[in-house]
Amino acid sequence: MAEVIVIGGGMGGMAAALLLARQGHEVRLIERHERLGGKLAEHRRDGFTFSLGPSLLTMPHLFRRLGLRQEFVEPAELCRYRFADGTRLTTSRDPERMARAVESFSPGQGTAWRAFHRWAEGCLRAAERTVFAGPPLRRPEEARLSDLLAVSPARTLDGLARHFFTDPRLRQYVGRYATYAGSSPYLAPAALGCIPALEHGQGGWYVPGGLARLADELALLLTEAGVEVSTGVGVERVLADGERVTGVRLESGEQASAEVVVANTDSAELYGRLLPHRRRLRAEARLGRSSSALLLLAGVEGRTPGLPHHSVIFSADYAAEFGDLFDRGRPPLDPTVYVGCSAVDDPSQAPPGAENWVMLVNVPARDPARWPLSPESYRDVVLERLAARGHDLAGRLRFVDLFTPADLRERYGSWGGAIYGSATHGRLASLRRPGNRGPRRGLYLVGGSAHPGGGLPMVTLGAHIVAGLVGQDFPAERKVRS
Structure with missing residues (x-):
């Protein structure tokens, strides 16, 4: 049995902690914020509930392997696409x-x-x-x-x-x-x-009640497995000698020993702050930053005929849009807008006769103070573009709450955007992601910036991979579940 500390209580950290505890290790999960779940976060206002992260998930078997018993519901459409010329394409699961x-x-x-x-x-x-x-x-x-x-x-x-x-x-x-x-x-x-x-x-x-219910059930499973969970606690440094990790130092000054440290953080944060490693940090920076997201959370009066759970309203010029994002470092003036409305399949997510619109726009992962437009002005641009493409919400809006990349980082962790080393750029990017093993014995990475990559299913798959690696390196008696 090994003493294990997991840094970060996002989906990857929670899943890794659960799997390692079931292997028989003594596991402590440390999360800087007061809640677990990372991207599995939600915002509530006036009877509306909005998911701040994923709205749908794929690869449901990965979540079942964790022991999650949540009901999964399959929407009638995978997605509906609306193009700048007004045409639409509805996608369904059946390939034919x-x-x-x-x-x-x-x-x-x-x-x-x-x-x-x-x-x-x-x-x-x-x-x-x-x-x-x-x-x-x-x-x-x-x-x-x-x-x-x-x-x-x-x-x-x-x-x-x-x-x-x-x-x-x-x-x-x-x-x-x-x-x-x-x-x-x-x-x-x-x-x-x-x-x-x-x-x-x-x-x-889709998970009834929102995908945040996955985090709720995982938290219960962690307790059942005997994982010690510490929220509202920051980690200042991963401690290591020349060959192996020895534990962590908390921001309070407390030191906690461990033979295994699993970092559910951005790999650049690990190598830049928690365990400085200049060579790896330079390699991460060369991979470039991912984009981030601006969220518009709208309480909408009435029901929109035929509105699907998930739709994409495309820009007129994709090359210009991504040139703005990655070359010019500014939010696109003609953005693609991703619209999720879970109330279509789950009436509990909005008051009777209303809809909860989550509108996501890709924006640069930089301080919004450096954008040419303020976030509030850019919100108006997004709503105008939606109106021009057939979704005029004027007169139907109860409110629009705005979440910038900075808001997301402050409230829900670093997932709001400043991700170096995401290895999403380049033809062989899939092979260049940071590995799940770190440069010291006993150090492992799990999360969106590490192999096999971002997205809720891939992060969960990464937790399974890390649990397998730790099982090889630190064999333990499996716990017998009652």
Whole structure:
């Protein structure tokens, strides 16, 4: 049995702590904020509930493996896309139905979508044998040489879209998967194109009451497993000698010993502050920053006919939008807007006859004080763009609460944006993420910036990988669950 300290109570930290406790280790989870859950956060006002993080999840089996018993509900549509020319594409889980929808939307492109989906399925199978199977630089047992070619390593995501589709709207549809990782389709690897295989193969799921209920149930499971949870406690430093970690020093000055430290933090924060490592920090900085998010949380009067749970309203010029984000460092004046309305499937999320709109816009991960427009002025730009694309909320708004990247970092941890080392840029970015093993024995990384990457399912998968590594390095008697 090893003494384990997990720094950070986001999904990755909670899952890793639970799995390690079940292995028989003595685990303490330390979270700077007063609540657990990280991105699994919500905002409540006047009877409305808004998710501040994910609105849907894929790969539900990863959560079941943790012992979560929450009900999962599958919305009728995966997503509805609205393009600048006014056309719409509704996506559903069934691949053949999706292909027919694409053919009706853009004659001649249904066959192209089938070919794209076959590629995505092959890419996903390759990822399951390699990237999803364990840390980089270790050849998984089932990996094949052909797996490298299956992820189209020479292409960006935009290049992949151009390979399959002639319709620029469908290229935009493929390119939006880059934003799952805070990247640009013109920089992100083609491997992100495997996400549609997950969506159409395993579905997109909602948790009644909001995805924050996952964090609530995980907190109960941590207690059952005997994990010591400390909230409102900051870690100042990871302690280590030349070869191994020895524990942590808290901001209070207290030192806590440990043979294993699992960092559920941005890897740049780990190597820049908690355990300074100049070489690794420089490598992280070269990978570039991810984008962040501006959230508009609107209490909306009335019900919108036919509104889906999840929709995307695209900009007119994708290249200009991402040029603003990553080249010019400013919020796009014509942004793509992601709209989630959980009240469509869960009336408990809004008062009777009302809707809870979560509007997310990708913005640079920089201080909003350096934006050309104030966040309040940019909010008005977003609402005007929505109105121009068929979603005029004028006269229906009870309120709009604004959350900038700085707000998200302050209230819910560092996930609001300043993520270096997210390794979302470049054709081989999937292989360049920081590994799950750190530079000292007993140090492990889990979370959005570490292998296998961001997103709720990938972070959960990373926790399973870390638990496996610790199990190899520090064997322990498994606890027998009563």
